[in-house]
Amino acid sequence: MRILLVGAGGVGAAATGIAARRNFFERFVVADYDVARAEQAVARVGDAQMGRAQVGDAQMGRAQVGRAQTGDARFVAARVDASSAAAVAALCREHEITHVFNAVDPRFVMPIFEGAHAAGADYLDMAMSLSHPHPDRPYELTGVKLGDDQFAAADRWQADGRLALVGMGVEPGLSDVFARYAADHLFSRIDEIGIRDGGNLVVAGYDFAPSFSIWTTIEECLNPPVIWEKDRGWYTCEPFAEPEIFDFPGGIGPVECVHVEHEEVLLIPRWIDAGRVTFKYGLGKEFIDVLKTLHKLGLDRTAPVTIGGVPVSPRDVVAGVLPDPASLGGQMTGATCAGTLVTGLNKSGMPAQVYLYHVVDNTWSMREYNAQAVVWQTAVNPVIALELLATGVWSGAGVLGPEAFDAVPFLDKLVEYGTPWALREQWPAPVPTAAA
Numbered sequence: 463m464r465i466l467l468v469g470a471g472g473v474g475a476a477a478t479g480i481a482a483r484r485n486f487f488e489r490f491v492v493a494d495y496d497v498a499r500a501e502q503a504v505a506r507v508g509d510a511q512m513g514r515a516q517v518g519d520a521q522m523g524r525a526q527v528g529r530a531q532t533g534d535a536r537f538v539a540a541r542v543d544a545s546s547a548a549a550v551a552a553l554c555r556e557h558e559i560t561h562v563f564n565a566v567d568p569r570f571v572m573p574i575f576e577g578a579h580a581a582g583a584d585y586l587d588m589a590m591s592l593s594h595p596h597p598d599r600p601y602e603l604t605g606v607k608l609g610d611d612q613f614a615a616a617d618r619w620q621a622d623g624r625l626a627l628v629g630m631g632v633e634p635g636l637s638d639v640f641a642r643y644a645a646d647h648l649f650s651r652i653d654e655i656g657i658r659d660g661g662n663l664v665v666a667g668y669d670f671a672p673s674f675s676i677w678t679t680i681e682e683c684l685n686p687p688v689i690w691e692k693d694r695g696w697y698t699c700e701p702f703a704e705p706e707i708f709d710f711p712g713g714i715g716p717v718e719c720v721h722v723e724h725e726e727v728l729l730i731p732r733w734i735d736a737g738r739v740t741f742k743y744g745l746g747k748e749f750i751d752v753l754k755t756l757h758k759l760g761l762d763r764t765a766p767v768t769i770g771g772v773p774v775s776p777r778d779v780v781a782g783v784l785p786d787p788a789s790l791g792g793q794m795t796g797a798t799c800a801g802t803l804v805t806g807l808n809k810s811g812m813p814a815q816v817y818l819y820h821v822v823d824n825t826w827s828m829r830e831y832n833a834q835a836v837v838w839q840t841a842v843n844p845v846i847a848l849e850l851l852a853t854g855v856w857s858g859a860g861v862l863g864p865e866a867f868d869a870v871p872f873l874d875k876l877v878e879y880g881t882p883w884a885l886r887e888q889w890p891a892p893v894p895t896a897a898a
Contacts, residue, residue: 463487463488463560463848463851463852464489464557464558464559464560465481465487465489465490465491465561465562465848466491466493466550466553466559466561466562466583467490467491467492467493467565468542468544468550468562468563468565468566468570469493469494469544469564469565469566470492470493470496470499470500470502470503471499471565471566471786472675472787472837473565473588473788473837473840473841474492474494474503474565475502475788475833476788476837476840476842477563477565477841477842477845478492478503478506478507479506479832480838480842480845480879481845481848482534484845486849486852488536489538489557489559490536490537490538491538491539491540491557492538492539493539493541493542494541495541495542495544496541500539501539503539504537504538507534540553544566544570544573545570547573547574547577547580548580549577550562550573550576550577550578550581551578551581552581554577554581554582559581561583561584561585561586561848561851562577562578562581562583562584563844563848564587564588565588565841565844567677568589568590568592568681569592569677569764571587571589571592572591575612575615578626579622579626582624583624584625585624585625586626586627586628586630586847586848587626587628587629587630588629588631588634588635588843588844589629589631589634589725590609590629590728591611592606592611593605593606593608593610593688593723594606595685595698596686596698600698601686601698602697602698603697607688607696608723608725609628609629609725609728613861615861616860617860619859619860622859624859625857625860625862626862627847627851627858627863627864628725628729628862629725629864630843630864631841631843631844632820632839632843633657633659633726634724634725634726634729634864635840635843635864636800636820636864637657637659637726637802638730638802638864638865639843639869640802640818640819640869640883641726641736641802641804641865642733642864642867642868642869643818643869643870644804644816645736646868646869647870648804648809648814648816649806649807649808649809649816650806650807650808650809650811651806652735652805653807654737654739654740654803654805654806655726655730655736655740656738656739656740656803656805657724657740657742657802657803658708658719658742658802658803658817659719659741659743659744659798659800659801660708660714660719660743660744660798660799661710661714661717661744661799662715662717662797663794663795663796663797663798663835664795665790665794666793666794667793668785668790671785672784672787673787673794673836674836674837674840675781676781676784676787677778677781679753680753680756680762681723682724683701683702683723683745684701684753684762685701685722687701687703687721687722687741688727688728689721689727690727690728690730690740691737692731692736692737692738696727696728696731699721701720701721701722702720702750703721704720704742705718705720706718706719706742708742708744708803710799711817711819711821711886712797712819712821717744717746719744719745720742720750721741722741722742722743722745723741726739727741729864730863732863732865733863733865733866756780760776761776761777761780762776762777763775763776763777764776764778787836787837788834790834791832791833791835792828794834794835795824795825796823796835797822797824797835798821798822798836799819799820799821800819800820800839801819802819803815804816814887815888817885817886818883819883820881820883821884822835822838827839830880842881846872846875846876847864850871850872850875855871856868856871856872
């Protein structure tokens with residue numbers, strides 16, 4: 463396997479460090495518009511500060527200690543313009559790339575997706591092509607949905623025998639794997655699949671410092687959220703609707719969660735039979751108030767405005783004045799939890815509700831990988847997926863989500879990588895709160 467990683471930001475750099483401790487590939491090209499950032503990610507492969515990797519030894523049943531070696535010849539840095547499909551394709555051909563790993567924000571999904579296809583490479587991303595609200599009834603009906611542009615090309619990818627594995631981060635990604643596992647091994651009937659994401663991360667020294675890309679956070683939180691119901695299909699609601707208190711594991715505790723737009727709602731119903739699918743994010747009142755203010759002032763807009771004769775995107779300005787999330791790990795404390803809440807009838811036909819989840823503590827991720835918890839948790843999942851594809855455990859053609867594959871090998875690899883998942887049987891259901 464020869465991998466082209468497009469994007470050397472927080473998630474891309476973390477993925478590079480994770481991949482350095484595995485042996486399933488022969489070339490790993492780290493590419494970014496800012497080549498210095500790509501070079502920095504490659505240089506960090508041998509950084510002793512990355513700590514120790516705990517790699518599960520399936521044969522011996524114990525953990526082994528590994529360390530990325532300085533000067534790993536598998537890794538090279540390159541420059542690429544992610545907005546150009548031709549540039550992506552050319553870089554693929556130059557390095558004989560077999561798999562393109564997209565680690566940039568979703569504005570660039572389609573040119574990278576098309577560039578990979580043009581070069582005859584398979585493709586993997588962690589966020590799907592952008593949505594566009596319904597022009598007249600945005601909080602009732604869907605317009606262009608997340609991933610629609612990619613799924614429109616599914617027949618072409620299928621006919622060419624190429625795989626585009628879409629939404630393979632943590633959410634979407636691991637959350638979808640959890641849904642697949644629940645459908646195959648825990649439930650005979652699924653009434654609802656609800657993704658619930660929350661944490662208790664605090665960044666010292668900042669009044670407001672998002673732990674993930676603010677550009678992407680604005681996109682998913684202020685767009686009309688999508689809900690799936692079997693007898694209704696996809697429909698939308700107001701942002702931050704139907705708040706509920708969800709008690710997260712891992713010492714995080716109760717967090718108010720609200721509807722936001724997310725890919726799982728568009729992916730899961732394509733492969734899993736469920737009565738309802740939702741995504742709710744534990745944002746907290748302060749974060750929601752900031753997002754509402756940005757929207758009220760028009761600072762969430764992506765269309766440029768002209769200031770002093772220079773076109774500037776308001777959202778890019780917001781992103782530019784906030785700290786880089788990847789740089790915050792040293793000041794961050796707490797943990798983040800990603801999980802999938804499934805309600806229905808278990809294999810014995812009895813009512814059941816199970817929360818399958820994955821917690822990453824920032825102290826652990828910084829000590830072991832020198833990466834803050836949110837970006838590390840996002841980055842580990844596509845690396846695992848690439849390993850499963852490299853070894854032939856996962857295979858396919860067309861545009862497929864994580865739900866299209868067997869969940870067990872993936873979850874076994876997650877444990878092998880030293881970061882186990884868990885499940886919690888729970889009743890009663892989360893308690894709704896009064897609407898904000």
